[in-house]
Amino acid sequence: MVGINKITLSFADRFLFNNVSFIINKQERIGLVGKNGAGKSTMLKILAGVQIPDSGNISTPSDFSLGYLPQDMEFEEGRTVWEETATVFDKLAHIQSKIDKINHQLVEREDYESDGYLKLLDDLTHLNEELILLDAGNVDALIEQILLGLGFKRSDFIRQTSEFSGGWRMRIELAKILLTNADLLLLDEPTNHLDIESIQWLEDFMKTYDGAIVLISHDRAFLDNVTNRTIEISIGKVYDYKAPYTKYVQLRKERREQEIAAYNNQQKQIKDTEEFIERFRSKATKAVQVQSRIKQLDKIERIEIDEEDTSAMRFYFPPAPRSGKVVVDIKDVGKAYGKRQIFDDVSLSIVRGEKVAFVGKNGEGKSTMVKLLVGLENYTGNITIGHNVELGYYAQNQSDILDGEKTLFQTIDDEAKGDMRTKVRGLLGSFLFSGEDVDKKVKVLSGGERARLAFCKLLLAPINLLILDEPTNHLDLRSKEILKEALIAYDGAMIVISHDRDFLQGLTEKVYEFKDGNVNQHIGDVYEFLRTRKVDSFTDIEKGVGSSKPTIREEQPKKDSNPNLFELKKELKRECKSLKNTIQNLEKNISKFEEISEKLNEKLHDPMFYKDKEYDKILKQWQENNSELELAMGKWEDAQEAYDKKTAELEKLG
Numbered sequence: 001m002v003g004i005n006k007i008t009l010s011f012a013d014r015f016l017f018n019n020v021s022f023i024i025n026k027q028e029r030i031g032l033v034g035k036n037g038a039g040k041s042t043m044l045k046i047l048a049g050v051q052i053p054d055s056g057n058i059s060t061p062s063d064f065s066l067g068y069l070p071q072d073m074e075f076e077e078g079r080t081v082w083e084e085t086a087t088v089f090d091k092l093a094h095i096q097s098k099i100d101k102i103n104h105q106l107v108e109r110e111d112y113e114s115d116g117y118l119k120l121l122d123d124l125t126h127l128n129e130e131l132i133l134l135d136a137g138n139v140d141a142l143i144e145q146i147l148l149g150l151g152f153k154r155s156d157f158i159r160q161t162s163e164f165s166g167g168w169r170m171r172i173e174l175a176k177i178l179l180t181n182a183d184l185l186l187l188d189e190p191t192n193h194l195d196i197e198s199i200q201w202l203e204d205f206m207k208t209y210d211g212a213i214v215l216i217s218h219d220r221a222f223l224d225n226v227t228n229r230t231i232e233i234s235i236g237k238v239y240d241y242k243a244p245y246t247k248y249v250q251l252r253k254e255r256r257e258q259e260i261a262a263y264n265n266q267q268k269q270i271k272d273t274e275e276f277i278e279r280f281r282s283k284a285t286k287a288v289q290v291q292s293r294i295k296q297l298d299k300i301e302r303i304e305i306d307e308e309d310t311s312a313m314r315f316y317f318p319p320a321p322r323s324g325k326v327v328v329d330i331k332d333v334g335k336a337y338g339k340r341q342i343f344d345d346v347s348l349s350i351v352r353g354e355k356v357a358f359v360g361k362n363g364e365g366k367s368t369m370v371k372l373l374v375g376l377e378n379y380t381g382n383i384t385i386g387h388n389v390e391l392g393y394y395a396q397n398q399s400d401i402l403d404g405e406k407t408l409f410q411t412i413d414d415e416a417k418g419d420m421r422t423k424v425r426g427l428l429g430s431f432l433f434s435g436e437d438v439d440k441k442v443k444v445l446s447g448g449e450r451a452r453l454a455f456c457k458l459l460l461a462p463i464n465l466l467i468l469d470e471p472t473n474h475l476d477l478r479s480k481e482i483l484k485e486a487l488i489a490y491d492g493a494m495i496v497i498s499h500d501r502d503f504l505q506g507l508t509e510k511v512y513e514f515k516d517g518n519v520n521q522h523i524g525d526v527y528e529f530l531r532t533r534k535v536d537s538f539t540d541i542e543k544g545v546g547s548s549k550p551t552i553r554e555e556q557p558k559k560d561s562n563p564n565l566f567e568l569k570k571e572l573k574r575e576c577k578s579l580k581n582t583i584q585n586l587e588k589n590i591s592k593f594e595e596i597s598e599k600l601n602e603k604l605h606d607p608m609f610y611k612d613k614e615y616d617k618i619l620k621q622w623q624e625n626n627s628e629l630e631l632a633m634g635k636w637e638d639a640q641e642a643y644d645k646k647t648a649e650l651e652k653l654g
Helices: 040-048 081-108 115-133 136-149 166-179 196-207 220-226 245-280 284-299 366-373 408-413 418-430 435-439 447-458 477-489 526-531 565-605 615-653
Strands: 002-011 014-024 029-033 055-059 066-069 184-188 212-216 229-234 237-241 326-337 340-351 355-359 380-385 391-394 465-469 493-497 510-515 518-523
Touching: 002 040, 014 040, 014 055, 014 237, 029 040, 029 220, 029 245, 040 066, 040 184, 040 212, 066 166, 081 115, 081 136, 081 166, 136 166, 136 196, 166 184, 196 220, 220 245, 229 245, 237 245, 245 284, 326 366, 326 493, 340 366, 340 493, 340 518, 355 366, 355 526, 366 380, 366 465, 366 493, 391 447, 408 418, 408 435, 408 447, 418 435, 418 447, 447 477, 510 526, 565 615
Parallel strands: 029 212, 029 229, 066 184, 184 212, 355 493, 355 510, 391 465, 465 493
Antiparallel strands: 002 014, 002 055, 229 237, 326 340, 326 380, 510 518
16 A cells, blocks of 8 residues: 655754665554664654655555644644544534535525536535545544543533643544554554543554554553554664564564574585685595585575664662662641532552552643642641652653753752762663763753663662552553563662553552542552453542540649559659660661662662672672561660660650
């Protein structure tokens, strides 16, 4: 249906595409994959006619139509959601206007037998037939179906588009493209601004779509559920697999292994032949065999192994500093914007080392809640951040709020403290920024590069509560896998907001669903949550129980009638003194363990240290020290609780 014919495009001294060709057939579902910067978005632009290649061409049928959704675009103002979506049917409105004009002329004319009158009737017939072909009678129903499927409420239809965020306006553009019923849809990261429910609806819609689809997505589950063909772009070439993403990964590995095996076998054959020629070249009795081997060598079609881009981020989160048992305690919290109540009376707690996911439709309050936790918004109720909690926050627009005028080096160096300033280049190298790259300005980076730089900033200090709001947007699939591996190994507490089911799977053990102003708890991973999502009610959120306030009593006159009162008070004082000494000794031990942990953390925090042979030894020392620290903290908590209890009893006795 569509032919990509010997496309070549280069930037500076690098080929983005080098003599690339492939065909897009009717009703195919193609996933374009490759690392950030490989040229996926550029290929869509070439297919859409937005970018002109250096050489080669795109061939399409004469009556061909396409719809293109880029990652970023400018939006029109001054229309409601419904009106903006309906602009895709401007052709219908134009046809209807012609029909109305002809009908008006027919009413006024009486020359029923004239050629002019008969032509009007003929034009009217053709226009009505065109309306039928365009399914004009179902336009309103189609618009409603698409908008509801993408998460809009009916009350949103009459709201101005300017009232919505950029993510929701991208949904409007996606709705318009889906309504075109084009022969080919070109979609660049269509799931970036969708919640899980809308993604599942889009999957179902695409499975029954009549035209072909070429899409870019870093959502593995979405690719597996929608595509039946995968085209990989790597180092200027394309590799075509008739399979969805997960199967492609397996086939790609097998192809690579077969190529290497064939190459090694051929190299051995060539070496043996060359050795034979060299050995017997000077012997007359072997002249015939030597000449035969030389001809044989010349005829061999040399196998070449394609260069493989194996560069990838390499990092880990430093060991989390010790914190109190409860890192976040939320009690009766509410948030409203004007008259709109986002949520109310929310209570939940997150304990040390716990990893949870916030899920739900866009606009239900997931990002708002984390903004409350990091102190960016006002609220009602109480939020308590636990003892010794060091918080790291990756905002949904984190990569966009970086200072575009700073260089990469300045961005990290300005935030680094102490010894970390000597390790800035090594840290940037771990995120694939090396050499002259570190002197680039942030504003020239791609979305994926900015995301990597934002994660680099998170490693500048040890943290024990990590809050991530849509961390996988703009990251390629390999970078997502590396990030997930690092988060699984991270030993601190974590809150993550994501619509990426594959990313969440195995990463969190608890899900909080934000829905209709409430927050419901679900124990288990995201797929268990989705399996039970059809159930109307979920397990109630276990509200954390705080310490009760002591009752204020009126002071009573002392009673000397009890002969044992003096001895009782004496014993309580002795116990309090003993407990106080125990607490002081434990605090000294805790300080010693924390000092050791800090020194070990400094070594482990070095991004280049994981290559050192001493890494495993130091990590084991840190784990043993951390166990001792945890034990001491537990004893300190017990001793402090006992001391508080005894002093309270002593105060009651006067």
